[in-house]
Amino acid sequence: MIKRSSNLIVFLLTLIAGMLILNTANAWSFDMFSFFSKDKATATIVHASLDSKLTELTSPPFDSNQTESQTTSAIKAKVQGDALITLTKSDGYIETAQAAFICESSSPVALVNDQKNARFDVWELDSMHSLSPLRKVPTNQLSTASNNWINYSVVDLACLPQQQLLVAVNYYDPRSKIALYLYDVVSKQFSLFSEAESNAQNLDKYFEKKDLKSGESILLYYSETKRKSAEIYHNYFNNIVLFSDHYPQGIEVLKLSIDDGNIEQWQVVDKKLLLHTIDNRNNKDPKTFYWSLDLSKVLIN
Amino acid sequence: MPIADTLTPKEAAHIATNSYFTLKDWINNEPTAGVESRANIHNRVIGSGNAGTGGHANTSLQSTAMASSKLGNVHTATTGFGTSSGFGYTLTYQAAGKKHLVIASRGTRPEMSGAPDIITDLRAAAAPFGSFGAVHKGFKRTFDSIQTSLKRDTTLISQADVVHCVGHSLGGAVATLIAADIASSRKGVKLYTFGSPRVGCLNTYSSIEQAIGVDNIYRVSHDLDPISLIAPYPYIHLQPRPNDPNNMTMLSPTGKLLSTANHDMREYINSVGLLGWDQVRRASNAVDHDNALISRWLLHDTNDAGWVAYASAKTLSILFKLFSHVLKSISSVLILGLTAVDLLAEILLKGLNKLKVLGQKIFTLLKHAAVWAGIKAVEGSDFTAGIIKRILSKMLSTLRTLAANSLAFISRNITPMTIGLGTAWALSAASNL
Numbered sequence: 001m002i003k004r005s006s007n008l009i010v011f012l013l014t015l016i017a018g019m020l021i022l023n024t025a026n027a028w029s030f031d032m033f034s035f036f037s038k039d040k041a042t043a044t045i046v047h048a049s050l051d052s053k054l055t056e057l058t059s060p061p062f063d064s065n066q067t068e069s070q071t072t073s074a075i076k077a078k079v080q081g082d083a084l085i086t087l088t089k090s091d092g093y094i095e096t097a098q099a100a101f102i103c104e105s106s107s108p109v110a111l112v113n114d115q116k117n118a119r120f121d122v123w124e125l126d127s128m129h130s131l132s133p134l135r136k137v138p139t140n141q142l143s144t145a146s147n148n149w150i151n152y153s154v155v156d157l158a159c160l161p162q163q164q165l166l167v168a169v170n171y172y173d174p175r176s177k178i179a180l181y182l183y184d185v186v187s188k189q190f191s192l193f194s195e196a197e198s199n200a201q202n203l204d205k206y207f208e209k210k211d212l213k214s215g216e217s218i219l220l221y222y223s224e225t226k227r228k229s230a231e232i233y234h235n236y237f238n239n240i241v242l243f244s245d246h247y248p249q250g251i252e253v254l255k256l257s258i259d260d261g262n263i264e265q266w267q268v269v270d271k272k273l274l275l276h277t278i279d280n281r282n283n284k285d286p287k288t289f290y291w292s293l294d295l296s297k298v299l300i301n
Numbered sequence: 302m303p304i305a306d307t308l309t310p311k312e313a314a315h316i317a318t319n320s321y322f323t324l325k326d327w328i329n330n331e332p333t334a335g336v337e338s339r340a341n342i343h344n345r346v347i348g349s350g351n352a353g354t355g356g357h358a359n360t361s362l363q364s365t366a367m368a369s370s371k372l373g374n375v376h377t378a379t380t381g382f383g384t385s386s387g388f389g390y391t392l393t394y395q396a397a398g399k400k401h402l403v404i405a406s407r408g409t410r411p412e413m414s415g416a417p418d419i420i421t422d423l424r425a426a427a428a429p430f431g432s433f434g435a436v437h438k439g440f441k442r443t444f445d446s447i448q449t450s451l452k453r454d455t456t457l458i459s460q461a462d463v464v465h466c467v468g469h470s471l472g473g474a475v476a477t478l479i480a481a482d483i484a485s486s487r488k489g490v491k492l493y494t495f496g497s498p499r500v501g502c503l504n505t506y507s508s509i510e511q512a513i514g515v516d517n518i519y520r521v522s523h524d525l526d527p528i529s530l531i532a533p534y535p536y537i538h539l540q541p542r543p544n545d546p547n548n549m550t551m552l553s554p555t556g557k558l559l560s561t562a563n564h565d566m567r568e569y570i571n572s573v574g575l576l577g578w579d580q581v582r583r584a585s586n587a588v589d590h591d592n593a594l595i596s597r598w599l600l601h602d603t604n605d606a607g608w609v610a611y612a613s614a615k616t617l618s619i620l621f622k623l624f625s626h627v628l629k630s631i632s633s634v635l636i637l638g639l640t641a642v643d644l645l646a647e648i649l650l651k652g653l654n655k656l657k658v659l660g661q662k663i664f665t666l667l668k669h670a671a672v673w674a675g676i677k678a679v680e681g682s683d684f685t686a687g688i689i690k691r692i693l694s695k696m697l698s699t700l701r702t703l704a705a706n707s708l709a710f711i712s713r714n715i716t717p718m719t720i721g722l723g724t725a726w727a728l729s730a731a732s733n734l
Contacts, residue, residue, distance in 0.1 A: 093366045095309070096575045118580055150584050151576060174552050174587035176574045201356070203570060204364045227562050231321075232330060232356045283330055283356050 042236055042257040050253055052294040054260070061274040061290055062267055074157035075102045077131055079112055085123075087112070087131040096155055101167075103159035104128055109137060109185055111154045111167060118151040120169075122183070139188050142169065142181060150174050156206045160217050160243045166193065168206035178206060180221060182249065193250065197225040200233045200262075212268055216244035216299060220263060228281055238263045240273065246300050254293060261289045271296040306399065306463045306491075310573035310581050312367055313493035313519065315360045316392070317469040318566040319346045320405035323375050323387030328353025332410045336377055336387035343372050346390065358567060362392075370394040370403075374453050378475075379446035388447055389472065391454050393461075402454070402461035404479055406447070408470025408496075408566075427502050433481055433512070434505030437474065437498075437536065444478040451479070463489045469566050470528055473497025477509065477539065484512040491517040492539075495569045496526045499536035506537045515540065518547045519578060523563040524588045525553040530621070535646075549578075549585045611675050617699050620670055645670075645693040667692070 046054055077087040077100045087100050087110060100112040100123075108125045110133065122139055126132040146152060152171035155178070160166055163185040171177055180193040199205040199222050207221040224236040240254040254273065256263065261277025268274070275291040308316070321327050322345040325335035330353075344352040347370055350361030362368060373391035380386065392403040427435035428442075458464055464483055468476030473494030480492040490513055497520065501509060510518065520540045522529035529538075529550075540548040551572050553563040562568055573581055667684055671677075674695040676688055 093368065095366065097577055115577060115580070118583065150587065151580050153575065155575060170574050172574075172576075172584050174584055175554055175556070176571050200358060202359050227565070227567075228356070229330070230561075231318075231565050231567050233358065233567055234356070280356050283354050286354075 042259055044257040044260050045255040046293065047251060047253050047298075049251065049298055050293070050295065051297050054254065054256075055292045057290040057292055059290065060276060061269075061292060062265065062276070063269050074159055075104065076100070077102060077110070079114075082116060085112065085133055087125075087133065089131065097153060099154075101154050101157035102128075102131070103157065103165055105163070105185070107185075111157060111165070111183075113153045115153075118153075120152065120154045122188070137188055139183075140190055142171070142179075142190050143192070145173065146171070148173070158207060158209045158217070158219060161215060161245060162248050164243070164248060166207070166209075166219065166243075168196070180207070191249075194221070194239070195223070196239075197222045197235060200225050200235045210266075210268065212299070214299065216242060218242055218268060218273075219250070220266065232283075234258055234281060235262055238277075240266075242295070242298055244298075244300065247298070251298060253295060253298060260291070261287065268295065271299045306396075306401075306489075307519075307578070308403075308465055308467070308491070308493060309365070310519075310521070310576055310578060311570070312362065312365050313465075313467050314495060314521075314566065314570045314573050315362055315365065316403055316405045316465075316467045317408075317472065317493070317495050318360045318570065319362075320389040320407035320468065320472055321410065321566075322346065322353075322357075323390055324407060324410055325387060327410065328355055328357065330355030330357070334384045334386045336375060339372075339375060342375055342387075342390060346372055346392065358570075360570065366396075367392075367394055373402075373457065374450065376404075376406075376447055376450040378443050378450070380443055388443075388450075388475075389468070391457065393457065399462040400460060401463045401465065402457050403465045403467060404451070404454070404476070406466075406468035406472035406475040406479065408468065408472040430478065430501075430505070431482070431485060433485075433501065433508045435502040436478065436500050436505055437502075440471065440474040440478060440500055443471070444475050444482075447475065447479075458483060459487070461489070463491065465491045465493065467493045468497070469495040469569070470497065470564065474500045481509045481512050484514075488514075490514075491519070493519045493521075494539075495521045495566060496523065496529050496564050497538075498528050499538050501537065501539075503535045503537065506539050506541060510539055515545075515547065519549065520547055521549045521551065521569060521573065521581065523553040523568065523572065524550050525555075525560060526563040527561070528564050546582065549581050550588050551581070551585050552587050611673065616673055617696060620666070620673060620696075645689050645696070670696075 044054060046052065075089065076094050078090050078094045079098050079100050080086050080088065087102075097113055097115045100110040102108055102110045102125065105128070108128050110123045110125055110131070111120055112123050112133070113120045122137040123133040124135050124137055126134055141147070142152065143149075150172040152169055154167055155170045156168040158166040160182075165183040165185065167181045167183055167190070169179050169181055171179065178196045178198060180196050181190045182193050183190050196206065205222075207219055209217055209219050211217050219241045221239050221241070222235040222237070223239055225233050226236050227233055236258045238256040239252055240256070241250045241252050243250045256275075256277070258279055258281065261275075261279045263275055263277050265276040266274065271294065273291075273293040273295050275289075275293075277289045277291065279287040279289075322342055323337055324332045325337050326333050328337065328341055328345065341352045344350065345357075345361060347362050347368065350359035350363060362370060370392045371394070373393055375387060376389045376391070377385050378388035387407070389404065389406040392405065394401050394403075426438045428438040430436040430441055464480075464487075466476040466480035466483070468474070474497050476494055477492060477497065477500045480490050484490040492513055500506075518539055520538065538548070540546075542548065543550070553560065554568045554572060555562050572584075576584065664684070667689070670692045671684075671688060674692045676691055
């Protein structure tokens with residue numbers, strides 16, 4: 001009996017050692033050529049304040065009759081001139097490098113890309129009607145390292161409650177990166193909200209925002225893009241953040257792992273976040289999910 | 302557009318990416334010989350950009366100033382042993398009262414059954430290319446095969462005020478030949494390449510530059526894209542010198558030295574982002590800065606080569622950076638964007654006296670390289686042609702493996718890119734030394 005057990009232990013140890021050796025060899029190979037990192041399983045995280053779990057549904061949960069309040073989008077205007085700039089609304093295409101982003105307000109400001117100086121600045125505007133720049137707003141630096149950045153420009157802007165702006169910034173340190181900053185119009189201060197990525201399937205999309213009837217805003221952004229194979233990339237996380245009077249700096253209610261899919265469609269109905277997601281890493285066998293998450297503990301209004 | 306008559310970096314990068322969608326079933330990530338349906342190509346080039354199930358990012362021109370462009374002919378080319386497939390497209394648009402024509406060419410897709418693109422890349426002998434000089438035979442054959450298709454655009458080409466030739470990888474090489482060919486008979490030709498291998502032998506690059514015009518060439522690469530490092534000397538890039546204005550060699554995105562991901566168009570799109578060409582140039586300056594830092598660190602006094610690991614791709618990358626840095630600092634001749642492999646090939650071609658001209662630092666580097674190649678106990682004056690040949694062979698062998706992997710999941714026993722000519726030339730020269 002003892003001998004049989006000993007043999008079994010030796011066999012198991014040999015098996016484990018063999019697996020470890022194989023694993024190490026593969027790891028070296030992947031590291032050596034720096035291409036395909038292992039497709040590790042990742043965990044979805046629900047913020048503890050919600051006191052609820054992400055629940056999988058068996059059928060599409062969306063309510064076609066549900067109307068969300070109108071989402072306030074930033075206005076994109078064309079920048080002309082150097083020292084004396086003018087901003088012009090245009091129905092046509094505006095190159096982002098030559099654009100200003102403006103949130104409608106009684107005392108509006110514009111975030112103006114300055115292609116010549118490879119940066120952007122904040123300007124106070126006379127009014128939403130004229131869009132005449134009055135003066136450049138002195139703000140804090142985006143980062144202690146931003147003096148060394150080769151370029152930084154605004155690529156998108158979201159208008160949030162409490163005169164806050166969420167700014168998607170593309171900066172080169174010297175590699176190209178995306179970060180989301182909060183800008184407080186009253187205190188004239190930028191603060192880093194999060195490093196981020198563009199949507200892996202739509203490279204011009206940096207976030208998506210929905211305004212709820214109750215005055216809160218919910219933001220979806222993307223992070224941790226990984227290469228699956230030649231030219232095929234995926235966001236390994238989709239992040240959902242609530243901005244409200246109670247959470248002016250935002251609270252990340254959900255960090256959704258690609259194991260539970262990337263968000264295709266989303267809606268907030270009766271204080272529930274409803275999601276349709278797809279994990280398309282195996283494009284021959286994509287996995288579709290429907291989810292529900294109770295937000296009632298954080299949606300105060 | 303920011304620069305009159307010129308595509309923006311984003312537009313050029315999207316056009317190069319979309320040229321792959323002319324290949325049948327690339328939209329589903331399962332490319333096969335043949336041509337994709339025109340409806341799907343239109344969708345991906347200037348439509349909603351979501352056709353197919355392959356998981357490709359939407360790179361339609363709808364999100365650019367070129368949204369109103371019109372898709373013209375879809376081109377076919379022959380690669381391998383007569384395999385015909387979609388190879389690119391023409392696009393027309395008007396801007397500031399001028400007629401523009403875009404000719405887009407796709408790169409290698411080794412996932413195709415039979416790997417015909419790879420066989421094309423293997424044809425590494427040189428072939429004459431008009432009055433320009435000698436060019437890579439495989440690229441020239443593909444260029445020749447696209448002529449029948451391109452002839453349908455003869456009128457459009459002659460009527461256009463500006464012709465933009467765009468391509469990635471093999472497509473960049475073919476776009477270079479198309480641009481040179483058109484520029485030999487007219488003005489207003491512009492060339493945009495991403496991750497292109499070297500096309501012309503010796504001074505051919507110079508005659509192609511003269512025909513197109515240096516200001517009309519936008520050559521973007523990542524410093525550690527394995528494809529843009531080959532074929533080795535005597536092949537030389539357009540805009541080869543590090544300080545050439547339109548040599549826009551950008552810092553590689555992965556930060557992991559030589560890497561296949563650095564060759565993806567997706568990473569080139571990310572690198573150029575929304576920058577203008579001036580800003581891409583400015584960003585490319587960062588590459589030299591990095592090399593200098595690494596070089597200072599690794600060449601610090603001791604000459605201890607303990608940091609090199611035998612036959613490692615990572616330390617080969619560092620050797621490349623070191624050679625590049627030293628070449629820039631000590632040589633006025635060998636600075637045409639050449640790598641360690643090129644230098645060794647040239648030394649073998651032109652004789653060991655070249656070493657003495659390069660000074661003491663080159664012996665330090667060669668010592669590191671010898672350790673890397675598994676050759677022990679070599680001192681400065683003991684470097685023979687045979688030892689340099691062994692180092693070069695080992696470097697090419699490692700580079701070959703890397704390049705093979707750059708071209709996706711393919712059999713590793715196929716040499717994917719044009720390292721044959723430089724290798725054969727240099728090694729045969731070495732046997733005569």
